[in-house]
Amino acid sequence: MTAETRFESFWDLARLDYFDLRDGRLVLADPRRFRSFDTHTHLALSYGLPNQVDLLREHPASEVYLRLDTPVDLDVYANKNFASADLQRMRTDLTLLSLTPLGMRRTHTLPNLLRDMDDTGVSGCLLLPIDLPVLSKNAETYLRLTANQERIVCFGSVHPLARDLPGKLDRQKAAGARGMKVHPAVQLLSPDHPRCMKLYSLCQERDLMVLWHCGPVGIEPPAGRRRCQLPLYEKPVAENPDVTFILGHSGALQMEQALDLANRYPNVWLDLSCQGLRNVRHILEHGPTERLMPGSDWPFYHQTLHLAKLLLATEGDEPLRQKVLWDNAARLFGLS
Numbered sequence: 001m002t003a004e005t006r007f008e009s010f011w012d013l014a015r016l017d018y019f020d021l022r023d024g025r026l027v028l029a030d031p032r033r034f035r036s037f038d039t040h041t042h043l044a045l046s047y048g049l050p051n052q053v054d055l056l057r058e059h060p061a062s063e064v065y066l067r068l069d070t071p072v073d074l075d076v077y078a079n080k081n082f083a084s085a086d087l088q089r090m091r092t093d094l095t096l097l098s099l100t101p102l103g104m105r106r107t108h109t110l111p112n113l114l115r116d117m118d119d120t121g122v123s124g125c126l127l128l129p130i131d132l133p134v135l136s137k138n139a140e141t142y143l144r145l146t147a148n149q150e151r152i153v154c155f156g157s158v159h160p161l162a163r164d165l166p167g168k169l170d171r172q173k174a175a176g177a178r179g180m181k182v183h184p185a186v187q188l189l190s191p192d193h194p195r196c197m198k199l200y201s202l203c204q205e206r207d208l209m210v211l212w213h214c215g216p217v218g219i220e221p222p223a224g225r226r227r228c229q230l231p232l233y234e235k236p237v238a239e240n241p242d243v244t245f246i247l248g249h250s251g252a253l254q255m256e257q258a259l260d261l262a263n264r265y266p267n268v269w270l271d272l273s274c275q276g277l278r279n280v281r282h283i284l285e286h287g288p289t290e291r292l293m294p295g296s297d298w299p300f301y302h303q304t305l306h307l308a309k310l311l312l313a314t315e316g317d318e319p320l321r322q323k324v325l326w327d328n329a330a331r332l333f334g335l336s
Helices: 011-013 084-093 110-119 138-145 165-174 196-204 222-228 230-239 248-264 277-286 303-313 318-333
Strands: 018-023 023-027 034-039 120-126 153-155 179-182 209-213 245-248 269-270
Touching: 011 018, 011 023, 018 084, 023 110, 034 318, 084 230, 110 120, 110 303, 120 318, 138 165, 165 196, 179 196, 196 209, 196 230, 230 245, 245 248, 248 269, 277 303, 277 318, 303 318
Parallel strands: 034 120, 120 153, 179 209, 209 245, 245 269
Antiparallel strands: 018 023
């Protein structure tokens, strides 16, 4: 297996033994060879107005934000592969176009997610809504859409500044939420803010996990970047030992500090989404392998981006590959 990390496009990943090109789509070469779980996915999000995207409509292709014709380097943090024009296109799609049914986001639907999972041998996924204090119902929408989807574990989202935190948590748990997504950079509250601390306490009472967006990624606004620095995450972890905290992106650009938290606190898990191949190998070597899980951050990235890194990093170690790709998530979420 080549150690090369640079590819002319996503389709060029078919040079690896793991993938093939079929009907213009990049797919897992042998679906029976690998079984995996994707711990970090989203559908089109909406704020201010009801979601204008038909989330049950299938489109011929999923227009992921890192375009499939983009040159890709597996060794860097995922967003380092964006060209500046594509970054601006993504920001417009996530903001102005979020009020419309237009743009790339129109393809970020449930059927497209499931089809891309089928293509890449992903047996199950964790779906993550993000809500604001008012004028957004992403969690309610996601939970309703996935109520009968056996392959999807869905989290809820209750903004810490929202009214009636206990009631909202109870309603989302009754609708099927297994945990809460908390995004300090989008929701603009530090993870150790008193209202966040109240949310974690309520999650602990209800046996709900928490998946954080964890760490700065370098392309967020400064106000968001200040609120997701790694030192801000230790207090909640230490003071809520019965809450399972999943560090989304393994701390992003502050991976070493996130890895230190996971090694010191048994209630901390790492979601490997977006980390570069070198960092993935480092985490696999030095981290708690029983608390590591894969993630794609679909629809920002095609699932083959994170799969290529994990498959390369575990080449020759099938027990470790099985543990990280599927077994850990299956144990945490009670999957077969």
